[in-house]
Each structure stands twice: as C-alpha cells, then as structure tokens.
Amino acid sequence: xxxxxxxxxxxxxxxxxxxxxxxxxxxxxxxxxxxxxxxxxxxxxxxxxxxxxxxxxxxxxxxxxxxxxxxxxxxxxxxxxxxxxxxxxxxxxxxxxxxxxxxxxxxxxxxxxxxxxxxxxxxxxxxxxxxxxxxxxxxxxxxxxxxxxxxxxxxxxxxxxxxxxxxxxxxx
Numbered sequence: 001x002x003x004x005x006x007x008x009x010x011x012x013x014x015x016x017x018x019x020x021x022x023x024x025x026x027x028x029x030x031x032x033x034x035x036x037x038x039x040x041x042x043x044x045x046x047x048x049x050x051x052x053x054x055x056x057x058x059x060x061x062x063x064x065x066x067x068x069x070x071x072x073x074x075x076x077x078x079x080x081x082x083x084x085x086x087x088x089x090x091x092x093x094x095x096x097x098x099x100x101x102x103x104x105x106x107x108x109x110x111x112x113x114x115x116x117x118x119x120x121x122x123x124x125x126x127x128x129x130x131x132x133x134x135x136x137x138x139x140x141x142x143x144x145x146x147x148x149x150x151x152x153x154x155x156x157x158x159x160x161x162x163x164x165x166x167x168x169x170x171x172x
Contacts, residue, residue: 001019001023001039001114001118002112002113002114003017003041003083003111003112003114004110005043005111006111011043011050012043012044013043014040014041014042014043015041016039016040016041017039017040018037019037019038019039019115020037021033021035021036023115024058024118024119028126030126030130031060031062031126032060032061032062032063033060034059034061035059035060035061036059037057037058037118037122038057038058039054039056039057039114041053048084049082049083049084050082050083050084050105050112051082052079052080052081052082053078054078054079054080055076055077056076056077056079056122057074057075057076058075058122059074059075060072060075060122060126061073062126063130064131064132064136065129065131066131066132066136066137066138066139067132067137067138067139067146067147068146069132071130071132073130075122075126076125077121077124077125078121079101079118079121080101081101081102081103081117082100082101082102082103083102083104083105083112084102085105101117101120103116132148140154
C-alpha cells in the first residue's frame with residue numbers, strides 16, 4: 001500500500017487507499033487471510049513531516065477459539081503515524097525519546113510504503129480469543145464433537161478420582 005505524497009497540491013489532505021490482500025496478510029497465528037483492506041487517512045504537513053490519522057477497515061478470516069471453525073469478520077481500527085525522511089527521524093530521536101510510529105518516505109516522488117503499519121493495525125484489531133459468535137458452544141472436551149452442530153452422548157460430570165474425597169467433604 002503505497003502513498004504518493006507528491007500527488008497532493010495542498011494540505012490538509014484526505015485519501016482512501018486500497019491494499020493488495022496478497023501483501024496484507026500478517027504473519028500472525030490468529031489470522032487465516034485478509035481481504036478488502038482499505039485505509040482512510042487525513043494528512044497534515046508540517047515542514048518535512050506528514051502527520052497521518054485515519055482508520056483501517058478489512059475483512060479477515062479467523063479461527064474460533066472455542067469450536068476451531070474458520071469464520072469471517074469485519075474489523076476497524078484507528079491508526080496514527082508520522083511520515084518523514086530517515087535522516088530527519090535520526091536527528092530528532094537522538095535528542096529525545098519519541099513514542100510515535102514512523103514511516104519513512106523514499107525517492108524523489110516522496111512515496112511511503114504503508115504496508116507494515118497497516119498490518120500492525122489489523123493485528124491490533126483482532127481479539128485475543130476470537131469467537132464465531134457470542135453463544136458459541138465450542139467442542140466437547142471428551143469426544144471433540146462441535147456442539148454448535150450436534151450434541152454428544154458424553155456424561156456432563158466426569159470427576160477426576162483424585163478429587164473424590166473433596167466432594168465427600170462438601171456433601172457431608
């Protein structure tokens with residue numbers, strides 16, 4: 001996802017970019033694939049820096065943490081970063097600690113590759129334990145049947161024999 005900053009005549013500027021899904025799939029276990037990636041940005045220039053704020057929207061395929069079924073989800077996440085030259089960044093950060101995200105532009109066309117920052121934004125939007133639905137029943141711990149699709153004949157209460165004595169104390 002390349003942003004060509006020389007295309008803008010004046011700032012502030014607003015731009016909508018679409019990413020190539022083949023390049024947008026993050027190396028992250030929680031995601032199977034990413035489709036329809038869009039980044040909408042507001043850009044403000046100050047000297048040799050371009051301050052960007054916006055939102056990433058994408059369709060992602062994840063694995064449910066309860067039933068292990070693959071499902072599609074639509075995610076949105078905000079992002080903020082600064083685009084500048086690497087030399088300006090080096091000069092500035094040697095004097096002070098900066099916790100901003102930076103993207104460096106290259107070439108005479110002042111172009112910035114936003115692929116990595118968009119991937120990071122997508123990863124941050126994905127939950128730690130994704131669910132195909134809030135009422136997902138998951139898998140049976142005994143036989144492994146997907147309880148959303150069928151029921152099993154396993155008994156609900158299987159007590160580890162090591163805990164039997166504690167059960168007697170509670171009941172007795």
